[in-house]
Amino acid sequence: MxxxxxxxxxxxxxxxxxxxxxxxxxxxxxxxxxxxxxxxAAAFILLAGLLAAFVMNGTSGALIIVLAAAIGAYMAVNIGANDVANNMGPAVGAKVLSMGGAIGIAIVFESAGALIAGGDVVSTVAKGIVSPASTQSAEIFIEAMMAALFAAALWVNIATWIGAPVSTTHAIVGGVMGAGIAAAGFGAVNWPTMAAIAASWVISPLLGGIIAAGFLWFIKARIIYQPDKIAAARVWVPVLVGIMAGAFSAYLALKGLKKIVKIDFATALGAGLVIGVAVWLILIPVIRRKSRGLENRNKSLKVLFSIPLVVSAAFLSFAHGANDVANAVGPLAAIVHANSTGDYTSAIGIPFWVMLIGAFGISFGLFLFGPKLIRMVGSEITKLNPMRAFCVALSAAITVIVASWLGLPVSSTHIAVGGIFGVGFFREWYAERRLLRAREVVPDRPHHTPSERRQRKLVRRAHMMTIAAAWIVTVPAAALLSGILFFSLRLATG
Structure with missing residues (x-):
């Protein structure tokens, strides 16, 4: 060659x-x-275990606390990866916040909520799901709580991996229920409470969706489809932001400031009303000044809704940090208390070092794994703009207040995602209604084929089915995992 x-x-x-x-x-x-x-994430979990070892050095059962702290840190990371997306997703999907900006705001306000207003007294058997008398000893109680916490964390991790926003509260409730059944049989479970939680699977998203759709209808009717959009916005944007401020003030008073001050429902509602009226009056000249020179089109309206949407996302994160950190560290605090005192039937407070694990774990999980769920919630269910995202955020606060008034257990995750679906389905209905009206004016207008009508759907049905299935499965899946883990622990410890 x-x-x-x-x-x-x-x-x-x-x-x-x-x-x-x-x-x-x-x-x-x-x-x-x-x-x-x-x-x-593994390094953080290891550090949480080392912190527990340092704090509990020299005490009996320190190894159990180290293991429980690592599991609590794992749960906190999963809460950050999954649950926080519901607060930040709408603002990111509406392109009001960048992914980095959303994560930064969420980290600050989630941590602040957990450390300032979190740590309210928690029951040793989460939310009365299992009777304290059903556990025969502190040792069995500790094993049950560890199984419940680990099972809930595993399920939330699986849900995050498949891209389904689930309720971490329901996951821990399922974990406690499963461990309680494994430890003491079906009679140990408070079934009326479980029935109320099951009802919230329907009530939470339905209320959230109806309220979000109602506000979007109002914005469309009173602002977007008015001849002079800017003049209409000058009238109604201060009112809507005032409603938002009042709703969030009452929401934070009821759900986010329990550790600092105890406020009953009527007082919280009154404070929210006063703050809402004050914000409305303050914003009248502000919105008038900000709207000068804006063109009479929808793009101009987005400017007026952007800042209120960012503020609402921050408030939601603060309240979430104050409330849901207990899902990660409540069982851990109960284990620490039972191990130290042998008492597992009374309510206990959460130690500061335990709260630190929860606060930093949520922030770490959000930073490392949160973007996936933020994108899914914000842009993959339905298309959001600042007005639609504002309706979702406002719906979340109002729904929690209504549910508290009615005494219904609801999930912030279900409310926020339900609000997004509500906005999307309302847009579909509204678009179909406008099409029918146009056909009445122009009878010869061509009809869409079934295939074209499916393509015009504004809500992704595949996501709806995945999320609904994950919601339904959360409690039984966490319960099954918890029961298996509890029996495994009992076999391992003899």
Missing amino acids: SDKNYEPRHFETLDRDLERLSSLEAGNAFVARRLVAPTL
Whole structure:
């Protein structure tokens, strides 16, 4: 073979080999990036265990507390990865906040809510799901709580992996129920409470969706489809923001400030009314000044709703940090208390070092794994703009207040996602209604084929089915996992 023929083939082979090596390097780099977040999460969980070892040094049962602290940290990371998306997703989906800005705001306000207003007294058997008398000893109680916490964390992790926002409260309730049944049988469970929680699967998203759709209808009717949109916005935007301020003030008073001051429902509602009226009056000249020079189109309206949406996301994060941190550290605090005193039937407070694990764990989980669920909630269920996202945020606060008034147990996750679905289905209904009206004016207007009508759907049905299935399965799945883990612990400890 001549050199002339050999040389091109030689270099072609070399080029192919180099191309393979480049692909391999790119693949390794991709795998390495994918492993960064789990590695950092594992490091945090290890640090939580070391913190527990330092605090509990010299006390009996320190190894149990170290293991429980690691599981609590794992749960906190999963709460940050899954639950916080419901607060930040609408603002990111509406392009009011960047992903980095949303994560930054959420970290600050989630941590502040957990450390300032979190740590209210918690029951040793979460929310009265299981009778304290059903557990025969502190040892069995500790094993049941560890199984419940680990099972809830595992289920929330699985839900995050498949892209389903689930209620971490329901996950821990399911975990406690499963461990209680495994420890003492079905009679140990407070079934009326469980029935109320099951009812909230329907009540929470339905209320959230109806209220969000109602506000979107109001904005469309009174602002968007008015001849002079800017003049209408000057009248109604201060009113809507005043309602938001009043709702969030009452919401925070009821749900986010229990540790600082105890406020009954009537007082919280009165405070919210006063603050709402004050904000409405203050914003009248502010909105008038901000709306000067704006063109009479929908894009101009987005400017007026952007800042209230950011503020609402921050408030939701503060209230979430104050409330849901207990899902991660409540069982851990109960384990610490039972291990130290042998008492597992009374209510206990959450130690500060335990609260630190919860607060930083939620922030860590959000930073490392949150973007996936934030994108799904914010942009993959239905398309959001600042007005629609504002309706979702406002619906979340009002629904919690209404549910508290009615004495109904509701999930903030279900409310927020229900609000997004409510907005999307309302848009579908409204678009269909406008199409029918247009056909009345122009009878010869062509009809859409069934295929075209399916393409015009504004809510992704696949996401709706995945999320609904995950909601329904959460309590039984966490309960089953918890029962298996409890029996495993009993076998391991003899």
